[in-house]
Amino acid sequence: MSSLDLWLQATVNGIALGWLYVLMALGLTLILSIMGILQLAHGEIYMLGAYAVHYLVGRGLGLYPAIATSMFIMAVLGIILERGLFRPRSGREVVLCSIVISTGLTLILTSAIVVIFGLYTKSLPLLATGSVEIFGAAVPKDRILAIGFSVLALVLLYLFLKKTRLGLAMIASAQNREGSFLKGINPNRMSMAAMAIGCALAALAGALAGAILQLQPYMGALPMIKGLVIIVLGGLGSIPGALIGGLILGLIDGIVPVFFSPAVASVGPLVVVILVLLFRPKGLLGHD
Amino acid sequence: MRSKRVFLICAVLVIGVLLFSLSACAKEETTTSSAPATTAAPSTTAGPETTAGPTTTGAPAGEVKTLKIGTIMPQTGPLAILGLAFTRAWDLYAEDVNQAGGVKIGNDTYQIKFIHEDSKGSAEGASTAASKLVNQDKVDLVIGAILESEMAAINQVTEAAGVLYAQANANIPGAPQDVSSDKPLQVRPFINHDETGPIDLDYIAKTYPEAKKIALSVPDIGYEGMVERLQAQVAARGMQIVAQEKWPWGTTDFVPIMTKLNAAKPDIIWAMVSGQANDQLKAARQLGFKGVFVSNSPLGADVFVVTVQDPAALTDVICNSVDVTHPTPEVKKLMDAWQAKWPNDPFISDAVHAYDMPWVMVQVMQKAGAIGDAATLVKTMEGMTNPGDIQTLHGPGYIGGADRFGVNRVLYRPLPLSRIMNGQIEFIGFMEPVKE
Amino acid sequence: MWLEVRDLVVRYEGAEVVKGVSLHLEPGEIVTLIGSNGAGKSTILRTLSGLKTPAAGEIWFEGVRIDGQRPQTIVKMGMVQVPQDRGLFPYMTVAENLKVGAYLRKDRKASARDLAEVLSHFPRLKERARQQASTLSGGEQQMLAIATALMCQPRLLLLDEPSMGLSPLMVGEIAKIIREIHEAGTSVLLVEQNSRLALKLASRAYVLETGKIVIEGSAEELLHSEHVRKAYLGE
Numbered sequence: 001m002s003s004l005d006l007w008l009q010a011t012v013n014g015i016a017l018g019w020l021y022v023l024m025a026l027g028l029t030l031i032l033s034i035m036g037i038l039q040l041a042h043g044e045i046y047m048l049g050a051y052a053v054h055y056l057v058g059r060g061l062g063l064y065p066a067i068a069t070s071m072f073i074m075a076v077l078g079i080i081l082e083r084g085l086f087r088p089r090s091g092r093e094v095v096l097c098s099i100v101i102s103t104g105l106t107l108i109l110t111s112a113i114v115v116i117f118g119l120y121t122k123s124l125p126l127l128a129t130g131s132v133e134i135f136g137a138a139v140p141k142d143r144i145l146a147i148g149f150s151v152l153a154l155v156l157l158y159l160f161l162k163k164t165r166l167g168l169a170m171i172a173s174a175q176n177r178e179g180s181f182l183k184g185i186n187p188n189r190m191s192m193a194a195m196a197i198g199c200a201l202a203a204l205a206g207a208l209a210g211a212i213l214q215l216q217p218y219m220g221a222l223p224m225i226k227g228l229v230i231i232v233l234g235g236l237g238s239i240p241g242a243l244i245g246g247l248i249l250g251l252i253d254g255i256v257p258v259f260f261s262p263a264v265a266s267v268g269p270l271v272v273v274i275l276v277l278l279f280r281p282k283g284l285l286g287h288d
Numbered sequence: 289m290r291s292k293r294v295f296l297i298c299a300v301l302v303i304g305v306l307l308f309s310l311s312a313c314a315k316e317e318t319t320t321s322s323a324p325a326t327t328a329a330p331s332t333t334a335g336p337e338t339t340a341g342p343t344t345t346g347a348p349a350g351e352v353k354t355l356k357i358g359t360i361m362p363q364t365g366p367l368a369i370l371g372l373a374f375t376r377a378w379d380l381y382a383e384d385v386n387q388a389g390g391v392k393i394g395n396d397t398y399q400i401k402f403i404h405e406d407s408k409g410s411a412e413g414a415s416t417a418a419s420k421l422v423n424q425d426k427v428d429l430v431i432g433a434i435l436e437s438e439m440a441a442i443n444q445v446t447e448a449a450g451v452l453y454a455q456a457n458a459n460i461p462g463a464p465q466d467v468s469s470d471k472p473l474q475v476r477p478f479i480n481h482d483e484t485g486p487i488d489l490d491y492i493a494k495t496y497p498e499a500k501k502i503a504l505s506v507p508d509i510g511y512e513g514m515v516e517r518l519q520a521q522v523a524a525r526g527m528q529i530v531a532q533e534k535w536p537w538g539t540t541d542f543v544p545i546m547t548k549l550n551a552a553k554p555d556i557i558w559a560m561v562s563g564q565a566n567d568q569l570k571a572a573r574q575l576g577f578k579g580v581f582v583s584n585s586p587l588g589a590d591v592f593v594v595t596v597q598d599p600a601a602l603t604d605v606i607c608n609s610v611d612v613t614h615p616t617p618e619v620k621k622l623m624d625a626w627q628a629k630w631p632n633d634p635f636i637s638d639a640v641h642a643y644d645m646p647w648v649m650v651q652v653m654q655k656a657g658a659i660g661d662a663a664t665l666v667k668t669m670e671g672m673t674n675p676g677d678i679q680t681l682h683g684p685g686y687i688g689g690a691d692r693f694g695v696n697r698v699l700y701r702p703l704p705l706s707r708i709m710n711g712q713i714e715f716i717g718f719m720e721p722v723k724e
Numbered sequence: 725m726w727l728e729v730r731d732l733v734v735r736y737e738g739a740e741v742v743k744g745v746s747l748h749l750e751p752g753e754i755v756t757l758i759g760s761n762g763a764g765k766s767t768i769l770r771t772l773s774g775l776k777t778p779a780a781g782e783i784w785f786e787g788v789r790i791d792g793q794r795p796q797t798i799v800k801m802g803m804v805q806v807p808q809d810r811g812l813f814p815y816m817t818v819a820e821n822l823k824v825g826a827y828l829r830k831d832r833k834a835s836a837r838d839l840a841e842v843l844s845h846f847p848r849l850k851e852r853a854r855q856q857a858s859t860l861s862g863g864e865q866q867m868l869a870i871a872t873a874l875m876c877q878p879r880l881l882l883l884d885e886p887s888m889g890l891s892p893l894m895v896g897e898i899a900k901i902i903r904e905i906h907e908a909g910t911s912v913l914l915v916e917q918n919s920r921l922a923l924k925l926a927s928r929a930y931v932l933e934t935g936k937i938v939i940e941g942s943a944e945e946l947l948h949s950e951h952v953r954k955a956y957l958g959e
């Protein structure tokens with residue numbers, strides 16, 4: 001096998017992983033910039049999204065309708081969490097409270113899944129089996145499909161944010177909270193929308209990852225960390241930043257283990273984050 | 289600005305978590321056992337247990353006493369699934385023995401009582417648990433631990449207290465924490481993972497005579513010694529290892545590893561002991577690997593079928609696990625008992641090894657004629673080296689290990705071998721460990 | 725009375741910043757509130773807009789009591805503020821900022837019409853419709869801030885120091901715009917440090933000193949007041 005093939009396989013895999021990270025980071029960055037909170041249980045929403053698909057598929061639903069349903073359920077859950085837990089109340093320190101609450105939520109959701117589904121590793125139907133030949137290299141079909149769905153989700157999100165009234169209001173609220181109040185924008189509604197969209201994206205990422213890899217109650221921790229790294233890397237609240245940060249991390253995970261070693265790959269993000277923080281503290285594409 | 293503060297917190301958290309995960313990698317913690325899957329367990333036919341377990345001794349004679357066995361397993365955290373499987377198997381063993389009226393050791397009949405403690409997957413947790421079992425519960429025997437660090441912590445406590453310790457795992461046979469002459473009261477009623485190597489190689493030589501080139505996938509947790517042994521075994525059969533890749537513990541995406549292994553154009557991809565052999569198979573096949581795939585791990589063949597799904601990928605796969613789709617009557621009985629008790633949870637094949645552990649230790653006590661003195665028990669165990677001296681769910685076994693570890697304190701017993709072809713599991717049989 | 729503030733008290737962390745202010749405004753008026761730095765002018769506007777809850781006192785608008793109401797409720801009633809920091813969305817384009825201004829308009833067609841209408845008053849903004857707001861000059865940013873507020877269809881516009889940091893030329897232009905807005909039927913409550921400008925635009929005025937109204941009257945009267953001339957007009 002030529003090294004071109006290796007590069008190709010490694011790159012496609014890296015991009016597929018990268019897109020899953022992008023989906024996570026987008027949700028986190030929306031929530032962070034609109035609500036001003038760190039939702040540390042976002043990884044558990046990812047995990048719940050995957051388990052919801054597992055459950056629905058077990059009930060006889062097809063994989064794709066199940067993914068769509070799971071996204072919807074997680075969006076509703078996001079709204080419930082916003083209203084029930086994260087909505088600011090007077091006399092509460094928002095940032096600190098959100099960290100405490102969401103850390104607790106992480107434990108609760110993980111335990112709930114352990115109780116309901118057990119500790120057993122579960123799996124979802126495959127997105128696709130086998131591979132396609134690209135320039136003579138076998139590239140797994142499921143990765144390509146995962147990339148496709150993620151790109152589609154991002155395009156839809158972008159159109160929503162840029163072209164709809166609610167989307168513009170969300171960006172506005174992220175950029176200037178008080179300014180948005182003075183335009184009659186209801187911050188609670190923006191928070192709800194951010195949680196709904198963020199959770200739906202996490203559910204999609206979880207479902208795709210579940211179909212590519214497998215499901216277990218602790219699966220949310222890693223993508224959550226990747227998501228945070230990406231936000232720091234790409235810049236808070238920046239969608240292009242999340243995209244670039246996610247792809248950088250994905251490519252590190254896809255390519256470095258092949259050409260160097262997995263150990264180097266696990267150090268990679270740390271090095272990149274430190275470099276970025278040293279030379280561009282606001283992130284690659286972050287605003288001041 | 290609030291978001292700026294959040295951003296800072298975020299950055300600090302990220303760096304902290306990354307550093308933490310790095311240091312965790314460095315600690316090389318691990319587990320070996322099969323990470324279990326969605327296996328719909330084979331449909332149970334039998335009702336509840338009707339006959340007593342394999343250890344029955346008939347009517348009680350003498351005084352009825354209690355044999356207290358303390359167990360230490362991770363009951364919380366990512367390894368909890370193994371803790372669950374093991375302790376359930378032990379409870380089923382105790383039930384079998386006690387329902388049959390107990391087990392006769394010397395002149396007394398003993399009821400078995402397990403006291404389960406949570407190691408929380410950490411050395412500190414294991415140490416605390418061991419102290420409690422030894423000092424407070426005054427157990428006669430301690431069994432347990434998945435991680436090497438837990439084993440060391442337990443032995444420190446049990447040895448000082450003069451209590452026998454049976455380790456329940458050996459991720460790395462011959463590791464400093466494994467049985468050895470400098471740990472006088474530690475034994476291992478659990479076979480070396482790598483005893484499957486020669487069995488698999490012989491089977492491949494016979495079934496796929498053309499296959500010579502092996503690519504090794506190795507979890508990066510101190511398997512160097514095992515790899516060396518395998519290399520010698522491979523060379524002895526005129527085969528060769530053409531590529532070797534180490535992956536860090538916690539890897540979930542195996543496409544990069546398999547991309548690299550596949551680039552060496554191997555005839556065989558050999559996944560060394562890990563719970564993720566199924567993910568490795570999936571990745572290898574998706575990258576176009578068409579050769580033989582060896583799962584050198586306890587991961588059930590049925591787990592491969594359920595998780596990999598694609599029949600084209602599930603071909604020429606060799607498994608070394610207990611095949612729950614072709615159980616022996618003894619294993620079947622255990623599975624039925626499990627299903628009767630926990631109908632919603634699929635059976636985990638690790639329970640079969642686990643069940644053997646207290647049973648082996650009870651056989652040692654029976655041979656010694658007493659549950660008492662730990663040093664005597666170790667001596668007795670060291671003498672049970674003839675095939676058939678020990679009964680297990682896998683068939684007759686014996687105690688060995690002197691050639692590798694300097695002491696005869698390790699269980700040897702037959703190992704199951706299966707092959708998956710077109711998504712169908714073929715059970716090849718129980719194979720005697722090969723001495724070489 | 726259309727807008728009435730009665731004995732308003734506002735505190736920041738216990739410190740009383742507004743100490744019993746009463747003022748009122750009738751439809752069609754331009755009223756100005758002048759005072760030096762830290763007098764509490766912005767605080768009063770923020771309280772009117774619902775960004776701050778008063779410690780005591782009442783605010784009535786069109787016969788409805790609005791103190792303590794949420795900002796969006798007050799915007800919906802037609803009282804819209806251009807804050808001192810301009811309240812723009814810096815990384816959105818000019819056109820997007822204006823669209824956000826029309827957030828409360830559910831009627832897409834009508835808001836598109838409004839957009840065209842508002843832009844026709846601000847030719848400078850029209851040229852820069854696709855430019856990012858943060859890259860506009862200070863004067864252009866102030867224009868955008870006012871234009872965005874106009875997209876909310878205010879009946880009462882609260883302006884917080886619109887002339888701040890602008891060149892005299894630009895100040896003139898902003899003054900012209902304020903007059904045009906007023907002529908088009910919108911009432912204005914103007915907070916200014918540029919007292920001369922404010923008294924020229926307004927019909928009535930209040931002078932605020934350390935949280936208290938010390939003088940009120942017609943703009944004409946204040947222009948001739950000794951105190952105002954000394955303290956605020958630098959004569």
Ligand SMILES: Nc1ncnc2c1ncn2[C@@H]1O[C@H](COP(=O)(O)OP(=O)(O)OP(=O)(O)O)[C@@H](O)[C@H]1O
Nearest residue numbers: 736741759760761762763764765766767768808917
């Ligand atoms: N968020 C706040 N927290 C604490 N004190 C505040 C806050 N905002 C304003 N203040 C204080 O309230 C007082 C009045 O402030 P305000 O902004 O209303 O003054 P102003 O009249 O608008 O002044 P300027 O002309 O400089 O804008 C000042 O002493 C200020 O320090």
Ligand SMILES: [Mg+2]
Nearest residue numbers: 765766767808
């Ligand atoms: Mg002010």
